[in-house]
Amino acid sequence: MKIPKRIQPLVDDGLVDEVKSQLMSGKEASVYVVRCGESIRCAKVYKEASQRSFKQAVSYREGRKVRNSRRARAMEKGSGFGREQQEKVWQSAEVDALYKLAAAGVRVPEPYGCVDGVLLMELVTDEEGYVAPRLNDVTMSAEQAIEDHLVMMSYVVKMLCVGIIHGDLSEFNVLVDEYGPVIIDLPQAVDASANNNAEWMLERDVNNIREYYGQYAPELLTTDYAKEIWALYEKGDLTPESELTGTFSQIDTEADIAIIMQEIDAARNEERYKRERIKEAKDGIDESKYNWTDDK
Template identity: 35%
Template sequence: MSSEYELTDNYFPDLDSRWSELTSDESQPDPADAFVFKFHSVDEQLGPDQRWSTWLDVERGSRGPEPRPSWVVTEQAAIDTELGVLKTGKEADVFLVERAVEAIGDNPAKSSLLAAKRYRTEEHRSFHRSTSYVEGRRTRNSRDSRAMQKKTAHGRSVAAGHWAYAEWDALNRLWKAGVPVPYPVQIDGIELLMEFIDDGEGGAAPRLAQVRPSKELLGQYFEQLRGGMRELARAGLAHGDLSPYNVLAQGDRIVMIDLPQVVDIVGNPKGMDFLMRDCHNMATWFTNRGLEIDDQELFADLLTMVY
C-alpha cells in the first residue's frame, strides 16, 4: 500500500484534545434542563351561576360535528357562566351561557356565547300533542317505550331525553347538509348546547315574525328559506312546526330553530300533512309582507327533492 495512506501517530494531532473537550463536565447538558414544566394556578372558586365546562365530560359522539367553527371552546379549564334566560316554554327553557377560558401561558383567552336548551322532565306538558310527530320513530328499550306510553314519571324523564336527542340528531344532520341551523356544540342528558344566534349588537336575534324587512331583503329571506326546506326534503324530512316564530332573522340571513319534532316525510303517515303545513305557514307570512308565495307551488317544489 502506498505510504500516503499509512496512518501515523501524528495523523490526527488534535484528536485527544477534542475528545477531552467533548467529554468534559462543562460540555454535558444538565439532565434537569430536558424536562421543564410550567404550571399555572387556576382559581377553583366558582360563583353560584358557574360550573366547569362539561365539554370533556361527554363522550365524543355527544360533541358537535367536525370541522368545528373556530369559536368553539374546547379547553378543559373553561368555565360556563349562566347569564340569564332567553326563552321559557312548555317543553324546554333556553338560557344564555358564556363558555370562557383565561389566558394561560402562550394560549390567549377565549370565549363564546351559547344557547343552553334544557328540556323539562316531569314538568313536560306537550305529550298530548306529540304522538303524531313521533310516528315512524322507534325506541330501542322496550321498558322505556312502555313507560313513555303509560306516561309514568320514568316515562316522562325518558321522553324529555328523547326530545333532546331528537333535536341533537336533527341539528347535526342539517348542519352537515348546509341547512341554516345553529351549530350544535354538545349534548349532555337533557341539556343541549348550541350556537347563540345574536343580532350583531350583543342581543338575541329577533324572530322572523318580529321584523319588517325591505322588499329586497324579503326576497333574500325567502330564497334562503326555500333552500333550507329543500335540503330538509332532500334528507326526507320536514321541520314539522315551521312558522315565522321558529325562524330567526340575523341581519341578512335566516336561521331555523326548534327542531325536536322534525318529521320523517315518508316514514310518518302524516309526513306530507306536516310538510304542507310548513309550506302554508311560511307562504302566508311572506305573502302578508308583500311577497306573493303560493303554498301549493312551494309544496310541489319540495316534493321533487323527496322523490
C-alpha cells in the same frame, strides 16, 4: 344570576362557567345565555313532559325508531322506564337533527352536546353582537321578503332531502342574523318517510312561512311550494338543487289517478273473469263463446 338547578351539573363538570341571563321560556324548554370559557353560548333546558304545554307530541313521535329492543318495548308499554326513555329520544331528536341539517347546508345553531336534558349550542347574534331577533320581530322590503322566502324554501327542500320535516316551522322558530334566516327549535322534527302526518306537516310549515313573507310581498301568497315540493319528493325527483317554480299542476296528479283507476278496473275485470270461469266450470258452459277482454 342564580344558576338554575338543571344547569348546575354542567357547572360542576366545567362545561358551563356562568349563567348570564334567561333568554326565553317556551312551551317545551327554557333557554339561558351562558358563558363557556371565553365563548358565549346558550343552554336549552328541556321541560319535563308533565310541564310541557306541547299537546301533540304523539303525532310528532310517530316513526321515531329506537335500536335497543328493551327500550322500544318499554316505550310502547308506557312504563316509568319507558317514559324516561321517550324523554331521552325527544331531547336527542333536536341534537341529531341539528347535526344532520348543518351537514346538509341548512343554517341552524351549531350544537355542542346534550347533557341530562340540557342542550348547549351556538348563540345566534346580529351584526352588533346582540341576540338575533326572531323573524316575527323583523320588518323588510318586498325584495328582501322574496329573497329570504326563497332561501327558506331551499332549506325546506334540503331538510326533506335528508328525511326531515321541521313540524313546527313558523316566524317564531326562525332567527335572522346579518347573513339571513336561521332555523331553530327542532325537538319535534318529523321523519318524512315514517310519519303518516308528514305531508300535512310539511304543507303547514311551508304555508306558515309563505303567509309571513306574504305580508311584505303579496305575490308570494299565490304560490304553492308545499304541494310542488311534496310531489317531487314522492316521485323521488327532489334534490337539494331542484329548481322550484312555486306552482303546482294538477295534470300529473289527474294522470296518476287515471292510471290508478285503469289498474282498479283491470283488477275488477280479472276478478270477474275468475268468478265467471268458476261458475261456468260448475254449469258446464262453453267459455269459448265469450270475449273476456270486453267489460261491457
